Amino acid sequence: xxxDQPTVLVVEDEPAQxxxxxxxxxxxxxxxxxAASGDEAMLLVDEDSPDIIVLDxxxxxxxGIEVCRRLKSRPDTRSIPIIMLSARxxxxxxxxGLETGADDYVVKPYSVVELMAxxxxxxxxxxxxxxxxxxxxxxxxxxxxxHKVSRNSKPLKLGPTEFRLLSTFMEKPGRVWSRExxxxxxxxxxxxxxxxxxxxxxxxxRKALTQHGGADPVRTVRGAGxxxx
Numbered sequence: 001x002x003x004d005q006p007t008v009l010v011v012e013d014e015p016a017q018x019x020x021x022x023x024x025x026x027x028x029x030x031x032x033x034x035a036a037s038g039d040e041a042m043l044l045v046d047e048d049s050p051d052i053i054v055l056d057x058x059x060x061x062x063x064g065i066e067v068c069r070r071l072k073s074r075p076d077t078r079s080i081p082i083i084m085l086s087a088r089x090x091x092x093x094x095x096x097g098l099e100t101g102a103d104d105y106v107v108k109p110y111s112v113v114e115l116m117a118x119x120x121x122x123x124x125x126x127x128x129x130x131x132x133x134x135x136x137x138x139x140x141x142x143x144x145x146x147h148k149v150s151r152n153s154k155p156l157k158l159g160p161t162e163f164r165l166l167s168t169f170m171e172k173p174g175r176v177w178s179r180e181x182x183x184x185x186x187x188x189x190x191x192x193x194x195x196x197x198x199x200x201x202x203x204x205x206r207k208a209l210t211q212h213g214g215a216d217p218v219r220t221v222r223g224a225g226x227x228x229x
Contacts (some may be wrong), residue, residue, distance in 0.1 A: 038062025072101030
């Protein structure tokens with residue numbers, strides 16, 4: 001399982017539906033985590049923030065609409081795209097779901113092919129490098145499809161870890177990433193890596209970005225982590 005695979009959290013109380021969703025998402029190349037209830041979903045989000053959430057509306061105790069409301073009200077989770085699944089077909093229900101903060105609304109029964117397309121659409125917003133989109137920041141260009149990076153039109157030589165670090169930074173310029181967040185995104189939770197390893201690879205990335213001259217675009221935020229720009 002690659003660390004830079006985007007993660008989808010599937011929240012569905014029906015076991016058969018949950019497994020079908022997980023199977024199809026994994027077949028599309030996503031890492032999948034699963035929750036059988038709204039309460040479990042909230043715990044999983046706090047443990048390992050996903051890139052996208054596919055969320056069923058009708059669940060006992062904590063409903064999907066309430067999970068959506070809570071996540072969208074928190075600064076640390078409001079930017080996670082949420083695709084709401086619901087058997088409710090009335091327009092007023094769709095409007096309510098979207099007004100609560102859902103980024104998309106899919107009516108059951110749904111086409112799996114269409115749902116996968118909607119997931120990829122949301123992914124383009126939050127993880128553009130994973131779907132082959134070219135990223136630009138100042139004079140730096142990263143082509144995730146050809147795996148090439150240039151600065152001021154000159155090619156740069158980056159190792160695979162430095163490439164993933166730069167992709168992460170360029171997807172959200174200005175955002176401060178802690179060492180722990182970079183470990184989760186670049187190395188993955190399944191691999192133990194000391195946080196000092198992040199500093200080593202940040203150093204290598206800086207050296208690569210300045211190999212033809214130019215200012216170092218990676219900013220160290222004391223006590224917090226690193227940011228691009």
